[in-house]
Amino acid sequence: MGEKKLGLPSVIAVGVGLIVATSCLMSLGQGAGGLGISFIIAMVIACVVNIMTALSLSELNALMPNLTGGLAQYTLACMGPFAAIISMVGGYLVCNTICGSVECAMFGNTMNSVFNTGIPSNVFCIIMLAVLIIANLNGVDMFAKIQNVVVYGLILSLVILGLLGIFRIGTGTTVEQPLTLTMDFGEIFSYVGLAFFLFLGCEFIIPISRDVKNPRRNIPLGMILSLVIVCIMEVLVVLGMHNYTPWETLASDNSPHVLYGRSLLGQAGVIWMAIVSIFAVISTVNSVISSLAYICAGMAKISLLPSVFGRKNKKGAPYVGILAIGGVMVVINATGLSTTSQLSFLILIGSVFWMIAYIISNINVLILRKRLPKAPRTFKAPGGILCPIIGTVGNVFMILNIDSDPQARIQIYVICAVIFILLGIYSVIWIKKVMKLKLFRPLPVHQVMAMENDAYRAARHRKH
Secondary structure, three states: OOOOOEOHHHHHHHHHHHHOOHHHHHHHHHHHHHHEOOHHHHHHHHHHHHHHHHHHHHHHHHHOOOOOOOHHHHHHHHOOHHHHHHHHHHHHHHHHHHHHHHHHHHHHHHHHHHHOOOOOHHHHHHHHHHHHHHHHHOOHHHHHHHHHHHHHHHHHHHHHHHHHHHOOOOOOOOOOOOOEOOOOHHHHHOOHHHHHHHHOOHHHHHHHHHHEOOHHHHHHHHHHHHHHHHHHHHHHHHHHHHHHOOHHHHHHOOOHHHHHHHHHHOHHHHHHHHHHHHHHHHHHHHHHHHHHHHHHHHHHHOOOOOHHHHOOOOOOOOHHHHHHHHHHHHHHHHOOHHHOOOHHHHHHHHHHHHHHHHHHHHHHHHHHHHHOOOOOOOOOOOOOOHHHHHHHHHHHHHHHOOOOOHHHHHHHHHHHHHHHHHHHHHHHHHHHHHHOOOOOOOOOHHHHHHOOOHHHHHHHHHHO
């Protein structure tokens, strides 16, 4: 991949860039509209749980560094190929391709609703995807340059918009309303699943770890700072919303973040929030295309995906993965599938798979603590087994509270079970016929790490 290495600001930009999406801005407004500033309690709980998982992932990365497949390779070494494929294909590839496509659709809708261009929304989506695909084909340095600009513009904008609301210095009319709508912890906990969606994705830093300066420090620090920065700026926005947008109006609006911009600064606020939304979409989709492509390349190295995904161009970019993931997003947006009403429901389903992937990450730490207690680790999650246990329990709790409507929860669980069965059938066939391995037999850590090396694959091909 080139000689240049990414510093801590670029690492944070990757983490924040994937976490803050337009759908997160919508969820933030809806959560605040439902609870008032009590939603901040749910946000902090979700953030703390995700920090526990980030610490666990940092320890896994320290024990098995520079593995571009990340969780896939950790799980292969801990639980075997079946769990690795289920967690990665379901929890990351399918989920993020769908979520990224939804973000693209929101970008097109924002362009039309704010600027009244008259151009079909999916045209904007396809143009943006084409630009980001080309940029990512030019390697990690170009990816980082785009990410730094849009993410730090996003952070600065949300902080300023939040502070303008908090200090009541917007041009709009302020409202008088209670700070909190409830302090019933049962009701607050029912929103933790929604709040979890606000903090997904900091682990996408791991696939680029070999391109990071001082990864021992910058990988865990980058993930934790990404989560903390996102939490702080979202808290500021919620506090600002209290002074300018009625809670009940916020809860029922399809674009609560745009409503806040209008209430705060009029048409100027609408345009500003539209620019924030565009920054959020670009940073998210840029992260998804890049990170998923590197994850696919890492999975190809350990035969969890076809070897073609491991191919790289002269810039060191995994071009097959970039073209495949970007291409699927183009197809989804070109056909209009990303604008269907069911996709917001699919995001919740994807979130369940993401939570399961986080649970597996925390269990991996516990397994390797037991199996390899004396193995050298350049980073170790503090508090013994406390971090992975809190992370596991927290994610299980959020799965149980994925939606406040019991009927919707059951629908989500049923669909997840069906997807699990389909993924399970694919996994069994692939592992038995292609990998020729035992479903649940983990590979030794040193063997998984050796698979990352091109010489290992070359020797394996000669052998066969």
